[in-house]
Amino acid sequence: MEHNIARIALFAAMIAALGLVPQITLGFGVPITAQSLGVMLAGAVLGARRGAAAVGLFILLVALGLPLLAGGRGGLGVFVSPTAGFALGFPVAAFATGLFVERVRLPLAGLRAGLGAVFGGIVVLYLLGAAGLALVTGKSLGEAFALVAVFIPGDLLKAAITGMLVQALSKVRPETLAWHRGVAGAGDRRL
Amino acid sequence: MISLTSPIETRAHRWPAGWKLGALCLASTGLFLTDSLAVHLVALLLALALYAAPGRIFLRAGLRGLRVALPFAAVLIVWHAATGDLRAGVLITLRMVTLIALANLVTMTTGLEDLVELVRRLTAPLRRLGLPTYPLETAIPLVIRFTPVLVAHAETLALAWRARSRHRPGWRLVLPLTLRALDDADRVGEALRARGGPIGISQQE
Numbered sequence: 001m002e003h004n005i006a007r008i009a010l011f012a013a014m015i016a017a018l019g020l021v022p023q024i025t026l027g028f029g030v031p032i033t034a035q036s037l038g039v040m041l042a043g044a045v046l047g048a049r050r051g052a053a054a055v056g057l058f059i060l061l062v063a064l065g066l067p068l069l070a071g072g073r074g075g076l077g078v079f080v081s082p083t084a085g086f087a088l089g090f091p092v093a094a095f096a097t098g099l100f101v102e103r104v105r106l107p108l109a110g111l112r113a114g115l116g117a118v119f120g121g122i123v124v125l126y127l128l129g130a131a132g133l134a135l136v137t138g139k140s141l142g143e144a145f146a147l148v149a150v151f152i153p154g155d156l157l158k159a160a161i162t163g164m165l166v167q168a169l170s171k172v173r174p175e176t177l178a179w180h181r182g183v184a185g186a187g188d189r190r191l
Numbered sequence: 192m193i194s195l196t197s198p199i200e201t202r203a204h205r206w207p208a209g210w211k212l213g214a215l216c217l218a219s220t221g222l223f224l225t226d227s228l229a230v231h232l233v234a235l236l237l238a239l240a241l242y243a244a245p246g247r248i249f250l251r252a253g254l255r256g257l258r259v260a261l262p263f264a265a266v267l268i269v270w271h272a273a274t275g276d277l278r279a280g281v282l283i284t285l286r287m288v289t290l291i292a293l294a295n296l297v298t299m300t301t302g303l304e305d306l307v308e309l310v311r312r313l314t315a316p317l318r319r320l321g322l323p324t325y326p327l328e329t330a331i332p333l334v335i336r337f338t339p340v341l342v343a344h345a346e347t348l349a350l351a352w353r354a355r356s357r358h359r360p361g362w363r364l365v366l367p368l369t370l371r372a373l374d375d376a377d378r379v380g381e382a383l384r385a386r387g388g389p390i391g392i393s394q395q396e
Contacts, residue, residue: 003380005326005389009333010341010376014368016334017341024345024364034365041369057330064306065195065298068338075195075298077256080219080290082263137267138283147266161362168366176373 004050011042011054012061019070033070036125036155039090040117040162043097045169047178052095059090085132089125096120102179109170109180114163121162122155194303195295197252201245203300208309211297218293222286228278231285238292249299256295260288307331329389337375344371 015038018024024034043051058068067074069087078087097113097120106112126148134144170180196204203211222234242253264284271280310331314324345368352360383389 001326002383002388003377005329006333006380006383007373007376008326009330010337010372010379012330012334013337013341014372016338017345017368018365020338020342021345021349024349024361024368034362037362037365041365045369045373057327057334060310061331061334064310065301065303066335067195073259075256076215076294077259077291077298078294080287080294081259082287083259136287137263138279139270161365165362165366165369169369173370173373 007046008050008054008057011038011046011051012058014038015042015055015058016061016066016068019068020072034158035070036090036093036121037158037161039094039125040097040113040121040158041165043094043120044101044113044116044162044166045176046094046098047102048095048098051098052091055094056091059087062087080136082133082136083129084136086125086129088132089128092128093120093125096124108167109177110163110167113166114159117159117162118156121159122152125155126152195256195298196302197245197249197299199245199249201249201300203296204302206300208301208305209312211301212309215293215297219290222289226282228282228285231282231289235285235289235292238289238296241296242292253292253295253299256299257288257292260291264288325389329383333379337379340375341368341372344368 015035018038019033019035039055042054045051046054062068062074062078063076065075069078078084097116100116100119101112104112104115106115126145130141130145130148133139133148134141137144139147166177170177174180218234222231225231242250264287267284267287268277268280271277271283311324311328314327318324345364348364348367349360352364
């Protein structure tokens with residue numbers, strides 16, 4: 001119980017840190033913030049329920065007025081802005097990523113996490129993000145999707161990085177990945 | 192941890208958070224129920240007047256919060272001008288900016304403690320149903336406490352990287368940062384257990 005709360009809270013803090021530290025940008029010409037990388041990681045490392053809890057906690061603190069979103073944004077305005085779908089979709093994205101890594105059996109932990117991140121952090125997140133944009137701006141879903149599609153290459157990169165990080169994590173700390181080869185699974189699912 | 196609450200004390204700082212949030216919901220719903228351009232214009236001007244009332248510094252901070260809407264407003268106006276439906280574009284833009292302005296206003300005039308207390312009260316029905324909310328009440332201060340810790344750690348990692356490499360630090364720092372978060376979580380978990388469990392567990396049982 002205590003350990004689950006601590007992990008969820010620390011991952012929420014890490015997602016915030018990833019968006020706030022300018023040095024950790026994924027620069028390839030244009031700097032891309034690492035915040036959504038944190039969302040993918042939360043789902044891939046903590047699993048569906050705890051991952052969604054960590055990201056949900058992070059979004060709750062943003063709603064309470066802490067400037068934790070990339071670029072120091074926060075507050076209730078985030079949830080009526082055109083990017084509201086993405087902010088509200090973050091916990092769902094983490095859940096979907098976690099569900100993928102827990103259900104889909106692939107030999108390589110990194111591959112599982114990377115594909116999970118594509119499913120949760122891109123397919124699910126962009127559906128919700130485009131839906132939010134369509135609602136706020138009164139466009140059709142297709143038009144909204146066309147507007148956000150430019151960010152997909154950057155997020156594909158983040159999914160690949162998620163895969164690499166989880167692969168490394170499965171080597172140095174296999175016990176942290178509850179879904180990986182069934183280790184550390186027992187007694188770890190109370191939350 | 193700095194919050195987005197304005198340091199300039201306004202009268203609204205003392206109003207109950209629940210009322211402000213309720214008013215925000217009503218105003219937002221109201222704007223969606225009408226398609227009148229005049230009503231939306233008046234609403235935006237009213238919101239701006241509320242920003243201007245506490246003084247220039249408050250107004251400037253408020254307008255900074257609205258900057259995120261600018262690119263979207265530009266795209267919307269151009270889009271609708273191109274499709275020949277400028278009125279709808281102006282309406283949607285006005286509504287969007289007003290909604291963000293009002294929501295930010297609540298954030299700027301409500302302290303973090305008030306909002307955390309509001310969350311506690313809003314989750315009261317869950318407690319009555321027997322669903323414990325103390326994990327949430329324990330986790331919120333933990334995140335607030337550990338975000339600066341992890342930010343500082345990430346900056347230390349970036350410095351260490353720069354001392355050894357001519358290349359920019361980048362995503363490679365995320366792995367040591369994740370390990371640090373996991374290790375800290377283990378220690379915090381043990382510390383919580385050693386102190387008798389999460390906050391409130393004694394009152395709950």
